[in-house]
Amino acid sequence: xxANPRSDRIQAVRALTKRSVRARxxxxxxxxxxxxxxxxxxAPERVVDVYATVASARRYADDIIEPARAAGLYVHEATDExxxxxxxxxxxxGVLAVVSDASPSLDEVLxxxxxxxxxxxxxxxxxxxxxxxxxxxxxxADAVLVSQSSVDVTSPKVVRSTAGSxxxxxxxxxxxxxxxxxxxxxxxxxxxxxxxxxxxxxxDVDLTGAHCWVMGNExxxxxxELRAACDAVVRVPIHGPAESLNLAMAATICLYASADAxxxxxxxxxxxxxxxx
Amino acid sequence: xxANPRSDRIQAVRALTKRSVRARxxxxxxxxxxxxxxxxxxAPERVVDVYATVASARRYADDIIEPARAAGLYVHEATDExxxxxxxxxxxxGVLAVVSDASPSLDEVLxxxxxxxxxxxxxxxxxxxxxxxxxxxxxxADAVLVSQSSVDVTSPKVVRSTAGSxxxxxxxxxxxxxxxxxxxxxxxxxxxxxxxxxxxxxxDVDLTGAHCWVMGNExxxxxxELRAACDAVVRVPIHGPAESLNLAMAATICLYASADAxxxxxxxxxxxxxxxx
Numbered sequence: 015x016x017a018n019p020r021s022d023r024i025q026a027v028r029a030l031t032k033r034s035v036r037a038r039x040x041x042x043x044x045x046x047x048x049x050x051x052x053x054x055x056x057a058p059e060r061v062v063d064v065y066a067t068v069a070s071a072r073r074y075a076d077d078i079i080e081p082a083r084a085a086g087l088y089v090h091e092a093t094d095e096x097x098x099x100x101x102x103x104x105x106x107x108g109v110l111a112v113v114s115d116a117s118p119s120l121d122e123v124l125x126x127x128x129x130x131x132x133x134x135x136x137x138x139x140x141x142x143x144x145x146x147x148x149x150x151x152x153x154x155a156d157a158v159l160v161s162q163s164s165v166d167v168t169s170p171k172v173v174r175s176t177a178g179s180x181x182x183x184x185x186x187x188x189x190x191x192x193x194x195x196x197x198x199x200x201x202x203x204x205x206x207x208x209x210x211x212x213x214x215x216x217x218d219v220d221l222t223g224a225h226c227w228v229m230g231n232e233x234x235x236x237x238x239e240l241r242a243a244c245d246a247v248v249r250v251p252i253h254g255p256a257e258s259l260n261l262a263m264a265a266t267i268c269l270y271a272s273a274d275a276x277x278x279x280x281x282x283x284x285x286x287x288x289x290x291x
Numbered sequence: 292x293x294a295n296p297r298s299d300r301i302q303a304v305r306a307l308t309k310r311s312v313r314a315r316x317x318x319x320x321x322x323x324x325x326x327x328x329x330x331x332x333x334a335p336e337r338v339v340d341v342y343a344t345v346a347s348a349r350r351y352a353d354d355i356i357e358p359a360r361a362a363g364l365y366v367h368e369a370t371d372e373x374x375x376x377x378x379x380x381x382x383x384x385g386v387l388a389v390v391s392d393a394s395p396s397l398d399e400v401l402x403x404x405x406x407x408x409x410x411x412x413x414x415x416x417x418x419x420x421x422x423x424x425x426x427x428x429x430x431x432a433d434a435v436l437v438s439q440s441s442v443d444v445t446s447p448k449v450v451r452s453t454a455g456s457x458x459x460x461x462x463x464x465x466x467x468x469x470x471x472x473x474x475x476x477x478x479x480x481x482x483x484x485x486x487x488x489x490x491x492x493x494x495d496v497d498l499t500g501a502h503c504w505v506m507g508n509e510x511x512x513x514x515x516e517l518r519a520a521c522d523a524v525v526r527v528p529i530h531g532p533a534e535s536l537n538l539a540m541a542a543t544i545c546l547y548a549s550a551d552a553x554x555x556x557x558x559x560x561x562x563x564x565x566x567x568x
Binding site: 048052056145148149150151152153154155177178179182183217250251252253254255256257258259260262263266267270271273274277278 | 333422425426427428429430431432454455456459460494527528529530531532533534535536537539540543544547548550551554555
């Protein structure tokens with residue numbers, strides 16, 4: 015039983031709240047039962063250690079602790095105070111895991127011939143990034159691509175807001191946006207900028223072929239150059255006096271429309287405009 | 292120029308961060324240029340006072356200050372410290388307004404023969420409520436209905452996350468869920484529960500007629516009784532290993548699908564199941 019919140023081990027885990035320490039060690043922390051369960055289930059090879067309070071070890075015996083032990087992982091029991099001290103959450107949930115980082119390359123993702131991707135260009139808000147990863151997972155995207163100068167995917171707030179989706183699909187990081195758009199085009203994947211000033215409306219765009227949604231920064235969107243480098247600029251139609259949708263809402267809607275087209279086929283009224291650029 | 296952050300006036304505004312004070316005075320605070328601008332534009336009769344720093348008064352002269360004065364509103368210049376002291380935001384944006392609360396009745400909303408509504412049952416997270424109000428606005432909903440024991444619509448976090456949408460459409464509050472469902476049915480409005488365990492998939496549901504999305508609590512969803520009291524229980528199809536979408540994402544997708552059906556008509560492949568309950 016780990017009982018000393020000031021021990022070196024606990025302090026070393028706590029230090030992973032700092033980006034520089036995560037970068038140096040190649041590790042980060044997943045807090046709460048949902049995230050830890052998905053890590054143990056979907057990426058046990060990345061789990062370094064699991065820490066749980068006595069109450070949590072009992073509560074999550076079947077869906078976290080036993081599967082973790084069966085996968086040969088170390089499960090440490092610790093006091094409530096120790097588990098709280100290791101994490102960053104305002105309301106500690108009694109279980110966390112240290113996992114090793116994994117950043118697959120764009121080459122690996124493209125080699126698998128993806129049908130649906132999302133590229134986040136200079137996204138700064140952790141909640142937005144986490145929500146888009148979660149939406150991409152739910153809508154069956156093959157990977158999420160994250161640009162240079164976006165928020166760090168392994169930061170505690172991003173990890174929390176992905177609700178475990180972080181372990182469900184490849185997340186490629188540190189990409190330069192413009193050359194990534196060239197790579198996508200060379201791979202036969204259409205790039206669709208999602209932008210409130212788009213010239214095409216979402217329901218009119220053919221989403222049955224391989225494509226990648228490109229989402230810009232929360233405040234300033236995508237630059238004119240980047241919009242021009244995409245194959246189409248698409249807007250979600252706004253029907254009320256609202257000026258726009260936020261980034262996470264727009265991405266969620268675009269990814270839903272993609273999933274709908276891919277799984278049901280594009281069987282809408284043929285008199286509606288289609289886009290085959 | 293208001294310069295004393297401890298003056299009675301400033302303290303009285305600051306006190307509006309408390310729910311009990313808002314309830315007693317019937318007033319609340321809108322912070323930041325987007326929210327204040329939308330209040331001045333769309334609900335000037337509700338604006339009691341506008342406060343702005345010198346820099347903000349200059350910066351937002353055309354889109355907030357002049358329109359406010361033209362509408363006969365009081366605009367007070369105040370120091371940065373005073374504006375920061377009045378509000379709740381971590382990063383004060385130099386402009387805020389005190390507005391009077393307005394809670395239209397369900398009768399008023401139904402009298403206008405609404406085509407698209409959303410009913411939030413026991414929603415507790417301010418960000419979720421704000422995002423759903425914003426999505427409802429953007430997707431052309433006629434009103435948002437909020438149940439008893441949901442988070443207070445006038446709390447600073449909700450107001451902020453609506454990004455001004457709060458002033459674009461009626462928001463009815465304090466509703467008992469079950470009798471509201473009866474009222475909707477009597478008015479010929481179908482109630483569609485959005486629930487991950489729904490028996491119908493969103494793309495297969497006919498959304499061209501008048502309907503109301505019913506969203507449950509973040510953690511426990513809708514009770515079996517409430518689901519049974521709705522005309523259909525609808526799920527957004529999940530295509531990846533993600534377990535579910537969060538409340539705001541699900542509501543955004545459902546409202547998008549409604550707007551799409553209402554504005555483009557239901558022109559999909561007739562071999563797909565339709566729901567005319």
